[in-house]
Amino acid sequence: MKDTIMTHENLDIAKTHLGRLIGFDTTSALPNRAIIDHMADYFAGLGAHITILPDETGDKANLIARFGPEGKPGLVLSGHTDVVPAGGANWTTPPFEMDERDGRLYGRGSCDMKGFAACVMAAAPGFSSATLERPLYLCFSYDEEVGCLGAPAIARHLAALDVPPMLAIIGEPSEMKLITGQKGKIAMRAHVRGTAGHSSFAPSHVNALEYAARIIAMIQDRGRTYVEHGPFDPDFTVPHATMLATTIEGGIATNVTPDRCSFTFELRSIDESRARPDLDTLLSEVEAQFLPEMRAISDEAGIEWEEVFAYPAMGDATRTPGFEALRHILPEWGGKVSFGSEGGVFEVIGGVPSVIIGPGSIKQAHKADEFIEISQLDACLYFLDQVTEFAINR
Ligand SMILES: [Zn+2]
Missing domain, CATH: 3.40.630.10 (Zn peptidases)
Structure with a gap:
């Protein structure tokens, strides 16, 4: 049967x-x-x-x-x-x-x-x-x-x-x-504004791409502190928040100092109450670290932050x-x-x-x-x- x-x-x-x-x-x-x-x-x-x-x-x-x-x-x-x-x-x-x-x-x-x-x-x-x-x-x-x-x-x-x-x-x-x-997510885009010019005069320009790279390194460091220091929740496969850069655009030629660079990054959080404060702290630290030296070369240099989207944990x-x-x-x-x-x-x-x-x-x-x-x-x-x-x- x-x-x-x-x-x-x-x-x-x-x-x-x-x-x-x-x-x-x-x-x-x-x-x-x-x-x-x-x-x-x-x-x-x-x-x-x-x-x-x-x-x-x-x-x-x-x-x-x-x-x-x-x-x-x-x-x-x-x-x-x-x-x-x-x-x-x-x-x-x-x-x-x-x-x-x-x-x-x-x-x-x-x-x-x-x-x-x-x-x-x-x-x-x-x-x-x-x-x-x-x-x-x-x-x-x-x-x-x-x-x-x-x-x-x-x-x-x-x-x-x-x-x-x-x-x-x-x-x-x-x-x-x-x-x-379920983790929450904040997806961001950074617009780094520098000054363009012949690359042979590099020291007199604000290289947007290089500043973007340095900001991305700070984002990577922040991601590492989540790995090392949590907060942890073992119920998640990746048991802590994650933060990383995901896309980047900038520069027009090998001999031009780039005046524009934008990149996206994301924070996936397990603790909803910490997501915004953590992100705000990081952005303030980035500005404190880089804006004075960028502005010392040009008043027009700057960093703008754009929230692409976010949903809570x-x-x-x-x-x-x-x-x-x-x-x-x-x-x-x-x-x-x-x-x-x-x-x-x-x-x-x-x-x-x-x-x-x-x-x-x-x-x-x-x-x-x-x-x-x-x-x-x-x-x-x-x-x-x-x-x-x-x-x-x-
Ligand atoms: Zn679905």
Whole structure:
């Protein structure tokens, strides 16, 4: 007799939803309005209370679909609708057409993170037909991949509710393990302004590129102090903050002293309260060290700092009442992660403690031939059954 492998009754429905979601090219540079309207219409048809939060252009929007009563502490199920660019050449099948092979579903966003959205859609008829004692807020954002730009408006909306949610579950790929922390990030660009001239007169010019190099050395030193002195959190694979320079541009010819150099750098923090003060201290030290000697040669020399984007760290929610209430249904613990998610935004702006639990592996994200194991969708559907049970029970 052949073994029968039991799968969730909604698995085929989730696969169908995922195929449709992948079909929307929601690369962050493009509008996401079509996918938001598609999901909003679907949830509205099931009786959800719909809130759409558009950006200034109206081309992008967040969606909040609420099932269950207002005025009670509920749960957030959250995902982003945008995806990173597909590139083109290295895909076996077209990135925006789902392809099933070898127990996997391929397509851009299959794992990061339309697979989660598809499972939530497949579970939604269950949210609708049950008598929920607690509300479920299904939140879907825009522009997560370019710096969590959409999520703050969702977080502010949740914070303004009479009774805010007790916990947010962020469905980023975690192989359905429980993730209880995520590093924050501040991405910066420095513009170093010097003076140009024939390179043979180097001493009378301010060489922007050389000052940039010296500033980068200070950034590297600061990165090293995190490695040596922490603060440490062993739950992270890299158990301390990291800081490094990432791109650089400057100079026009071998015989011209460069008057412009710009470079980017980032700080990934584990302690949200220290991130800004640490960065501000470093920038002040850089200015104190270099500006006087730059200005001694030219008043026009200077350094400007530009914040490219930032999102806060997601702290440890395990000691919150929301986490306690859900503890019995939460899956096996999988540590803390260094990649970004909207959890920190929900916590810091919305005051909603957050954890990450989602189908698929981050190893398959942001790559050609991105895929999600079908078994991961299955596991997610079973987890959502327990979430539904939790929302039904007092
Ligand atoms: Zn993601």
